[in-house]
Amino acid sequence: MKPAKLFIxxxxxxxxCEGKTLAQKEEQFDLESFIEELFNLQEEDINYEDLYESLLxxxxxxxxxxxxxAYELQSLYILSSTQxxxxxxxIEQTGKLIxxxxxxxxxxxxxxxxxxxxxxxxxNSKDALVxxxxxxxxxxxxxxxxxxxxxxxxxxxxxxxxxxxxxDDSRYAGSADKFYLRYRxxxxxxxxIGFTTEKDxxxxxxxxxxxxxxxxxxxxxxxxxxxxxxxxxxxxxDYQLQFGQGLLFGAGFGVxxxxxxxxxxxxxxxxxxxxxxxxxxxxxxxxxxxxVLNKKLNATVFISNLxxxxxxxxxxxxxxxxxxxxxxxxTGMHRTPTELANKKQVAETxxxxxxxxxxxDRTEAGFIISTNHFSVPMLRSDKPYNKFEFKGQSxxxxxxxxxxxxQHFLLFGESAVSKSGGLxxxxxxxxxxxxxxxxxxxxxxxxxxxxxxxxxxxxxGSRNINEKxxxxxxxxxxxxxxxxxAYYDTYHFPWLRFGVDTPSNGHDYLLxxxxxxxxxxxxYGQFRSELKDINFNIASSNNNxxxxxxxxxxxxxWEYASGIRFSFKSRIxxxxxxxxxxxxxxxxxxxxxVYKNGAWAFSARMALFDxxxxxxxxxxxxxxVLYAFSIPAYSGQGIRNYLLIQYRAxxxxxxxxxxxxxxxxxxxxxxxxxxxxxxxxxTEVKFQVRYKLN
Numbered sequence: 001m002k003p004a005k006l007f008i009x010x011x012x013x014x015x016x017c018e019g020k021t022l023a024q025k026e027e028q029f030d031l032e033s034f035i036e037e038l039f040n041l042q043e044e045d046i047n048y049e050d051l052y053e054s055l056l057x058x059x060x061x062x063x064x065x066x067x068x069x070a071y072e073l074q075s076l077y078i079l080s081s082t083q084x085x086x087x088x089x090x091i092e093q094t095g096k097l098i099x100x101x102x103x104x105x106x107x108x109x110x111x112x113x114x115x116x117x118x119x120x121x122x123x124n125s126k127d128a129l130v131x132x133x134x135x136x137x138x139x140x141x142x143x144x145x146x147x148x149x150x151x152x153x154x155x156x157x158x159x160x161x162x163x164x165x166x167x168d169d170s171r172y173a174g175s176a177d178k179f180y181l182r183y184r185x186x187x188x189x190x191x192x193i194g195f196t197t198e199k200d201x202x203x204x205x206x207x208x209x210x211x212x213x214x215x216x217x218x219x220x221x222x223x224x225x226x227x228x229x230x231x232x233x234x235x236x237x238d239y240q241l242q243f244g245q246g247l248l249f250g251a252g253f254g255v256x257x258x259x260x261x262x263x264x265x266x267x268x269x270x271x272x273x274x275x276x277x278x279x280x281x282x283x284x285x286x287x288x289x290x291x292v293l294n295k296k297l298n299a300t301v302f303i304s305n306l307x308x309x310x311x312x313x314x315x316x317x318x319x320x321x322x323x324x325x326x327x328x329x330x331t332g333m334h335r336t337p338t339e340l341a342n343k344k345q346v347a348e349t350x351x352x353x354x355x356x357x358x359x360x361d362r363t364e365a366g367f368i369i370s371t372n373h374f375s376v377p378m379l380r381s382d383k384p385y386n387k388f389e390f391k392g393q394s395x396x397x398x399x400x401x402x403x404x405x406x407q408h409f410l411l412f413g414e415s416a417v418s419k420s421g422g423l424x425x426x427x428x429x430x431x432x433x434x435x436x437x438x439x440x441x442x443x444x445x446x447x448x449x450x451x452x453x454x455x456x457x458x459x460x461g462s463r464n465i466n467e468k469x470x471x472x473x474x475x476x477x478x479x480x481x482x483x484x485x486a487y488y489d490t491y492h493f494p495w496l497r498f499g500v501d502t503p504s505n506g507h508d509y510l511l512x513x514x515x516x517x518x519x520x521x522x523x524y525g526q527f528r529s530e531l532k533d534i535n536f537n538i539a540s541s542n543n544n545x546x547x548x549x550x551x552x553x554x555x556x557x558w559e560y561a562s563g564i565r566f567s568f569k570s571r572i573x574x575x576x577x578x579x580x581x582x583x584x585x586x587x588x589x590x591x592x593x594v595y596k597n598g599a600w601a602f603s604a605r606m607a608l609f610d611x612x613x614x615x616x617x618x619x620x621x622x623x624x625v626l627y628a629f630s631i632p633a634y635s636g637q638g639i640r641n642y643l644l645i646q647y648r649a650x651x652x653x654x655x656x657x658x659x660x661x662x663x664x665x666x667x668x669x670x671x672x673x674x675x676x677x678x679x680x681x682x683t684e685v686k687f688q689v690r691y692k693l694n
Contacts, residue, residue, distance in 0.1 A: 160674030202335030244401025250456025261473035280332030422450030504533035586616025
């Protein structure tokens, strides 16, 4: 070891031994709280499953900082491009890291960054060794090998599960029970095998090939191997794709706007990813392969044929086509005769190729071409806002993407064209202006006739169409305890949208001050304001006018861990919605407590809420069983409680039980249609077992 290196490492170790708060590592890492803190979105019910699983896999198989490349490190959304560059320069100049806390001497790595990073990384030299065992032996002996079984039910009877009031009444075909089963064995950069199956509440549990039902209603499976000679990845089954900024293919890993305002601006090319969610649409089903043409260039080819739900309608113009559908139905619910009739009515075939050029860790360029073909034409309603939407059976997309690291600037972008001639483009940069200030900027332009079915690049809308915008994000580290994050996003919709009868505008911004004095206390305050044009109905004339509506959101969150066993979280959320001269309000007071004692862990919450109108719904993350997320909307007046119990029965088996109850004080009926519950209480139960096979 170099003398200078030895001196640095010794000094760092002594420094952190003296500073006990950093040297002490939590016995159990709270992954759910990590996701909530880093990607705190307050108004959307988002499926975090892909992000959760990716981070959980990294937690179980951490990246080696001495060997990980820039793309792998950036996929954590924790490190900025400048921090990654400084880390790689340090290793190149002084040699491999010996201890994780050596990061402290690298410019840009403060206490908060190291604490967020350390669950997902290692400096173990053994990780660099090549595993020479046969593939089958590696699979059979892999420790990340488990099966999960879950049962859920709403105890209150819904109208859809009750007796018919007349012979013509529609009711759910199956029971109110929900079943989930999952198996997976995987190791990063080596292999992944698994399946997931689910029966939703109200669906039948039976074997009926005629109705495309095989016990549970939904099944998904995959087999993937990696780094087999020049074959970088091979997958058969269900998968996703992530290239460039996600303009054509985004694998559900985009975080978008949130409290992490800089590192999430840029997307990372992940290529082929197994699909393990239970969302029953939007993924790919077939085969895909990535092949290394040379050290700098690889090619990915993919083919998919997926049957999806749709309501087939007969066409009045029989000269063009017999039937059509207006949209794909992605709920995955098959409970009623209508839902069962719409099941898997449209087959979508996707075929494509990607070329990815990476001469080094600082440069990337890629090209994508893909086609989509539907077995039945798509034809949306004749509403004015649908004038430029996709119609027909086939679509073609071609796109290019790239990124380049120049000194402290990371430049990135992607552009594409669809068969209609519509263009889409997104690009920007991220940089460290000073060691304390990080900044990002993203520009996007998606024309009103740009059509892509799996694009998830940076946007205000849910799809990459009919939008132009500019986003600025900044992070300022005041000192070791305080840091500030903020963003401002302004956008324009050139054509009409659902619920907005003219071209419209909007903007939103967020300010968040974080205070982390040590490992036991976390405190932050957050303000977000959004102004967006919407339709407003004038009762006297029954006409709509487009006016701006503004929503202001306030949030204070305090977290305290009194040692290893107890931790507490307190949260206050408040919002105001302004529309013309009318103002409505909503708030929620939330108290969480967690107690851990040996093999047991107990989590509980009490939440009080009072909201006016749909615009003031309060969203708050709740702890749940492994691989499940709960972000309910608190609406109306009421109280919500839950209790989650986790028990490690023995080394290979974990058990969870959860009960949640919501009591409303402003209604005697909950829900609508077949989901209606008579009364003002709703109680949910959930049980889960995970068994590790190794």
